[in-house]
Amino acid sequence: MAPNETDDTTTAGEVEEPRAGRRRAARYIVPVTVMGVAAATIGLVPALADSGDPDLPDITAAQLIEKIAQSDVERLSGTVKITTDLGLPDLGGLESGLLSGAAGGEDGEGGSSADPSGRLTELASGTHTLRVAADGPDRQKLSLLENAAEYSLIHNGKDVWGYDSASNEVYHATVDEADTKERSAQRPPATPKDFAEEALKAVDDTTSVKVDGTAQVAGRDAYRLVVEPKQSGSTVGAISIAVDHETGMPLKFTLTPAGGGSAVVDVGFTKVSFDRPDASTFRFTPPKGAKVTEDTEQDRAHGGFGGKPERGPKPEEDLAKGLDGLRMLGEGWNTVATFDTGTGAGLPTEEAGGDLGGFLGSLGDQVKGDFGKGTVFSTRLVNALITEDGTVYVGTVTKDALVKAAEAGK
Numbered sequence: 001m002a003p004n005e006t007d008d009t010t011t012a013g014e015v016e017e018p019r020a021g022r023r024r025a026a027r028y029i030v031p032v033t034v035m036g037v038a039a040a041t042i043g044l045v046p047a048l049a050d051s052g053d054p055d056l057p058d059i060t061a062a063q064l065i066e067k068i069a070q071s072d073v074e075r076l077s078g079t080v081k082i083t084t085d086l087g088l089p090d091l092g093g094l095e096s097g098l099l100s101g102a103a104g105g106e107d108g109e110g111g112s113s114a115d116p117s118g119r120l121t122e123l124a125s126g127t128h129t130l131r132v133a134a135d136g137p138d139r140q141k142l143s144l145l146e147n148a149a150e151y152s153l154i155h156n157g158k159d160v161w162g163y164d165s166a167s168n169e170v171y172h173a174t175v176d177e178a179d180t181k182e183r184s185a186q187r188p189p190a191t192p193k194d195f196a197e198e199a200l201k202a203v204d205d206t207t208s209v210k211v212d213g214t215a216q217v218a219g220r221d222a223y224r225l226v227v228e229p230k231q232s233g234s235t236v237g238a239i240s241i242a243v244d245h246e247t248g249m250p251l252k253f254t255l256t257p258a259g260g261g262s263a264v265v266d267v268g269f270t271k272v273s274f275d276r277p278d279a280s281t282f283r284f285t286p287p288k289g290a291k292v293t294e295d296t297e298q299d300r301a302h303g304g305f306g307g308k309p310e311r312g313p314k315p316e317e318d319l320a321k322g323l324d325g326l327r328m329l330g331e332g333w334n335t336v337a338t339f340d341t342g343t344g345a346g347l348p349t350e351e352a353g354g355d356l357g358g359f360l361g362s363l364g365d366q367v368k369g370d371f372g373k374g375t376v377f378s379t380r381l382v383n384a385l386i387t388e389d390g391t392v393y394v395g396t397v398t399k400d401a402l403v404k405a406a407e408a409g410k
Helices: 017-023 061-070 094-103 116-124 177-184 192-200 315-322 350-362 399-409
Strands: 032-035 038-041 075-084 126-135 139-146 149-156 159-164 169-174 207-217 220-229 236-244 250-257 265-273 291-294 324-329 336-340 365-369 372-378 383-387 391-395
Touching: 061 192, 061 207, 061 220, 061 236, 075 116, 116 126, 116 139, 116 149, 116 159, 192 236, 192 250, 192 265, 207 236, 207 250, 220 250, 324 399, 336 399, 365 399, 372 399, 383 399, 391 399
Parallel strands: 169 291
Antiparallel strands: 032 038, 075 126, 075 265, 126 139, 139 149, 149 159, 159 169, 207 220, 220 236, 236 250, 250 265, 324 336, 336 391, 365 372, 372 383, 383 391
16 A cells, blocks of 8 residues: 555645754755865665555655654664765775775874774765664664674763774774764764654755655565655755654665666665664673774764764864855755865866876866856766865756856855
């Protein structure tokens, strides 16, 4: 049965007001990483694969969104599969190094292969299998399974541990209650629930939201919630969220690009249990002979469970400080962020930058307009324009829409 298939479209006016204040700043479904010369956003998309069509009671889109908001699942364990395909050019592993270096501090070194600041950036591309477990706000564990190795990030009370079995290295930090709350709001998304919450912040009058049938995910009955832009010009095709019928917890999240093809990212549980995990799941003792790095002097501005954040400005204040004159152009799904890099110049030319300048230029498309000349770097979801005067425009919009936004914003 497909509940309310024929007429179940809603807009922000029909959804409860508590989300209204979060919409304007939530146009980016996933974290945006500017890799020195190009901005790359992790788009989140799992194509929902049905293993059944359960017969569930009718529910409206507004009711299903509220069900998600009221979901209070704090205890679970399971396996999550995540596949990310932004369509980035093959740089022979260079992009992974850039991401890890950016996360590891100004010197580009993370200090330990077990430091979560570098390891969690691996989720930005490829296919990964995660084991996750949680028992309230003080105990969580995430394990990234690799070939003949495993990386685990464990939060247990005041302790945060990272362990890389391949190198036998351990990362350790301590947090207090305030630190835990602050960092949990900044950690990168790793489960369908994380992604769904970010996506639903984008619901406004430019958005169509509907319930589109039912599915079975990880052996559980679920509703399908579909979120689509009403505007043309967005690179986002649709977001599909499988919502557990009993708990209201998102079990699978899919973002497909407007250009068609496979999902940009596929995130979903393959196994899940809402029973309390055994307490031993969150205990960790460094193995004999392991190199242990205490997080005392390293850069602490990374996400995940861990890291004891330095006291100071809030993340949004840091962002505004680091990006000269950050502005948002346009509205809805066609919103474009723009800022000045402060360099006064764009990418190095082939004449000035030699092989590097030519290489960087070959990765993008040359464009011109009222803003002058620039280079557009594209993924399947995000386009970024860097002008010759060092201004950056980035958004989940097509190249043509990005150029028009840059001209209008000049």
